[in-house]
Amino acid sequence: MLTGTYSPALVLISLFVAILASYTALDLTGRIATTRGRAALLWMAGGALAMGIGVWSMHFIGMLAFSLPIDLGYDTGITALSLLISVLSCGFALWLVSQQSLPLWQLAFGALVMGAGISAMHYTGMAAMRMQPGIDYDPSLFGASAAALWIAFRLRRNTPYVRLARCGAAVVMGIAIVGMHYTGMAAARFPDGSFCGAAVDGLSGKGLDNLVLITTLAVLVIALLTSVLDARLEARTAVLAESLTLANRELTQLALHDTLTGLPNRTLLADRIDQAMQRVTEQGGCFALMFIDLDGFKPVNDAFGHHMGDQLLREVAVRLREDLRSQDTLARIGGDEFVLLVQLNEADDALRLAARQVGLIGQAFRVAEHELQISASVGIAVYPGNGLTPQELLMNADAAMYHAKGTGKNGYSFFDASMNSDARRQLQLLQDLRHAVEHGEFRLYYQPKFDAANGSPVGAEALLRWEHPQLGLLLPDKFIDLAEKTGLIIPIGEWVLNEACRQMREWYSEGYESWRIAVNISALQFCHVGLVESVARALRLHRLPANSLTLEITETTAMSDADASMTVLKQLADMGVDLSIDDFGTGYSSLMYLKRLPANELKIDRGFVRDLEHDSDDAAIVSAIVALGQALGLRIVAEGVETDVQQSFLTQLGCDSLQGYFLGHPLPAARFMQNIHQAERLTL
Numbered sequence: 001m002l003t004g005t006y007s008p009a010l011v012l013i014s015l016f017v018a019i020l021a022s023y024t025a026l027d028l029t030g031r032i033a034t035t036r037g038r039a040a041l042l043w044m045a046g047g048a049l050a051m052g053i054g055v056w057s058m059h060f061i062g063m064l065a066f067s068l069p070i071d072l073g074y075d076t077g078i079t080a081l082s083l084l085i086s087v088l089s090c091g092f093a094l095w096l097v098s099q100q101s102l103p104l105w106q107l108a109f110g111a112l113v114m115g116a117g118i119s120a121m122h123y124t125g126m127a128a129m130r131m132q133p134g135i136d137y138d139p140s141l142f143g144a145s146a147a148a149l150w151i152a153f154r155l156r157r158n159t160p161y162v163r164l165a166r167c168g169a170a171v172v173m174g175i176a177i178v179g180m181h182y183t184g185m186a187a188a189r190f191p192d193g194s195f196c197g198a199a200v201d202g203l204s205g206k207g208l209d210n211l212v213l214i215t216t217l218a219v220l221v222i223a224l225l226t227s228v229l230d231a232r233l234e235a236r237t238a239v240l241a242e243s244l245t246l247a248n249r250e251l252t253q254l255a256l257h258d259t260l261t262g263l264p265n266r267t268l269l270a271d272r273i274d275q276a277m278q279r280v281t282e283q284g285g286c287f288a289l290m291f292i293d294l295d296g297f298k299p300v301n302d303a304f305g306h307h308m309g310d311q312l313l314r315e316v317a318v319r320l321r322e323d324l325r326s327q328d329t330l331a332r333i334g335g336d337e338f339v340l341l342v343q344l345n346e347a348d349d350a351l352r353l354a355a356r357q358v359g360l361i362g363q364a365f366r367v368a369e370h371e372l373q374i375s376a377s378v379g380i381a382v383y384p385g386n387g388l389t390p391q392e393l394l395m396n397a398d399a400a401m402y403h404a405k406g407t408g409k410n411g412y413s414f415f416d417a418s419m420n421s422d423a424r425r426q427l428q429l430l431q432d433l434r435h436a437v438e439h440g441e442f443r444l445y446y447q448p449k450f451d452a453a454n455g456s457p458v459g460a461e462a463l464l465r466w467e468h469p470q471l472g473l474l475l476p477d478k479f480i481d482l483a484e485k486t487g488l489i490i491p492i493g494e495w496v497l498n499e500a501c502r503q504m505r506e507w508y509s510e511g512y513e514s515w516r517i518a519v520n521i522s523a524l525q526f527c528h529v530g531l532v533e534s535v536a537r538a539l540r541l542h543r544l545p546a547n548s549l550t551l552e553i554t555e556t557t558a559m560s561d562a563d564a565s566m567t568v569l570k571q572l573a574d575m576g577v578d579l580s581i582d583d584f585g586t587g588y589s590s591l592m593y594l595k596r597l598p599a600n601e602l603k604i605d606r607g608f609v610r611d612l613e614h615d616s617d618d619a620a621i622v623s624a625i626v627a628l629g630q631a632l633g634l635r636i637v638a639e640g641v642e643t644d645v646q647q648s649f650l651t652q653l654g655c656d657s658l659q660g661y662f663l664g665h666p667l668p669a670a671r672f673m674q675n676i677h678q679a680e681r682l683t684l
Helices: 008-033 038-065 076-097 104-127 139-157 163-186 208-256 266-283 297-304 306-322 349-362 390-406 417-439 480-486 489-509 523-527 531-541 555-560 562-575 591-596 606-610 616-631 644-653 669-683
Strands: 286-295 329-334 337-344 365-367 370-372 375-383 411-414 442-451 457-468 472-474 516-520 549-554 578-584 601-604 635-638
Touching (some): 008 038, 008 163, 038 104, 038 163, 076 104, 266 329, 286 349, 286 390, 306 329, 306 337, 306 349, 306 365, 337 349, 349 375, 349 411, 390 411, 417 457, 417 480, 417 489, 442 489, 442 669, 457 489, 480 489, 489 523, 489 531, 489 549, 489 669, 516 578, 523 555, 523 562, 531 549, 531 562, 549 562, 555 562, 555 578, 562 578, 601 606, 606 616, 616 635
Parallel strands (some): 457 516, 516 549, 578 601, 601 635
Antiparallel strands (some): 286 337, 286 375, 329 337, 442 457, 457 472
C-alpha cells in the first residue's frame, strides 16, 4: 500500500475554513429566519453558495494537504461536480432550518440527506483523482464520517442564535466536518503501483491551494460581512420601529387625553359614552352623564394667575379621580369643565353621586401654600331617557348644569326638556342679535327730561330698541344681558353713541342748543379701552359740542375699580362731556370716591321714586340724596316719575329735572318732536 502524508499548515487552514464556513452558515441561518418572501430566497441562495464553497474549500484544501509518493491531479469536471453537490446540500440545509417547525422525523430525514450530500461531495472529490487501480475504503471508517456529520448538524440546530454561542458551535461544527473529511481520507487505501489518471490533464501545480483559499475566504468574508451589516441595519430598524411605536403611543395619548390633567378628553369620552350606550342596549341597566363646572374658578385665575388655576384643575382632577370606580370615566373637556360617566343600578342613584361630587369639590384645596375654596354646579343626564346620541347626552347635561348655575350654583340639577328649549331660544336669539348688528335693526327711542321748576324740556335720554323681524320691537331687558356676555355690547354701544349724537346735532341745528342727550354706558363698554376715542370720534363726526352729550354710568360701574374709573372719567370730563351717576343709591359707593369723581349729575333710581308716596324710608333716602348732591354741587335728576304727587314732592325737594311716564313716554325721534312742538304751542 502507498503511504500518504499531510501538510500540517494546510490541515490547520482547512480547519480554519471549516470553522469560518460553519459560523457563516449559522449567521446566514439567522438572517433567513428573520426575513420573508423574496428577501428570504435571496439570502437562502447566497447562503447556499457561500456555505457550499466554504465546505467544499475545506474538503479541497484537505485534499491538497494530502500527498503520495506519486504525482497527483484532480479532474476539473468531477471537481466542479463535487462543488455543485456541496452547494446543493448546503442549500437544502438552509431551506430545512428556515421552516416554521422542525419535527423529529423531518430532522432525521434532513440529517440523512445532508450527511449523504456532504459525503457524496467528499467521495466525488476523491474520485476526481482518477486513481488506477481504484481506491479501497475501510467500511468501519466510512460509517464514522456520516456519524460525525449528523452530530455536527445536531449541535448547530440546538445552539441559540447569539454570537458567542455561534462561535462555540462553529468550532464544534468545524472540527466535526474536518473530522468527517479526514476520517474519510483515513478510510482510503491506495494499492502499490497505483497512479493518478488526472495528474496529466487535471488541476495540479504549486499555488493551487493559495488560489482556492483566497477565493473561498473572499466569498465567506463577503457573505459574513453582508449578513452582519444587514443584521445591524435590521437592529437599527427595530429600534426605530420601537421608537415609532412609542411615538404613536404617545400621540394616541395626546390625541385622546387632556394634556394638563391626563384625563380622557372629549374624543375619548364620546367613545366611552358610545360603548356605555351599547352595553345598556345589550345588557340593560342605565348610566348618568354628569357635567361638572367649577364655580369661582375665574377669580382664582384673575387673582393668582393661570399657573395657579392650572394647579387647581390638577388637584380637582386628582380628588375626583380618587373617588372613581373602575368602570366609571372622568374626562376634562375644556376650561374648568369636567364630565363624569357613571354606571348606575337605578337612575335615582345619580342623585347621591352628584351630591358627593359637589361635596368633594366644596372642600378646600391646598395649592402652593394657598387655601382655595370653590364649588361646583353639576348637570345630570340619564341614559336611557335624556338623549339618543353621545352628543345629545352631553348637550343635555350641559343645559342641566347651566340650570344649576342659574339657581344659585353649588348644587346639581337633572335635565328637563324645557332646559333645551330655553338654550335653543338663547342660541337663536344670539344669532339674531349678530344679524341685527350687521344689518342695522336697532332703533333709538327718546324719553324727554323736563325742568322741575318750570316744566320746560331740557333734553332726552336715548333708549335702545331692537326691531326684530319676527318678534317685533324688543326692549333692552330681552337682549342686553346676552349682548354683555358675548361682547356684542361694544359695537351696539358705539352705534347708540353715534346715532344719539347725530340726532342731537339735528336738534341743536333746530335751535335746541341748551338740550343734552343722555346715553347709557354699559359696564363692559366703560371698561373698553376704546371708549374715550369712540366718544371723541362721534362728537367730531357730527360736530356736536361735548357739553351737549351726557354719559350715564351706573354707580356700581363707577365704583367697581375707582382708580381706573377716575382716569376714564377725567379724560371724558376734560373733553367737556357731561357725566351722570345713574341709579344712585342702589350700589355700595364710597362718599370719599364720590366726592373725587368729576361728575356733573346724580340720577335717583326709580326704585326710590316708585314708593315715594307710601314709604317714608324712601322719602327720607331721596331727601338725603338730593341734599348730598346739592352739597357737592351736582344736578339732581329723578327718573320713574309716574304721578303728579311724585312730581310735586321731587320738585319741592329741589330736584333739577324730572323724567318718567307721567311726563312723557319713550318715542321715536319724529313723534318725540311732535309732542315737544305740541307742548310748546300750549305754553304759548
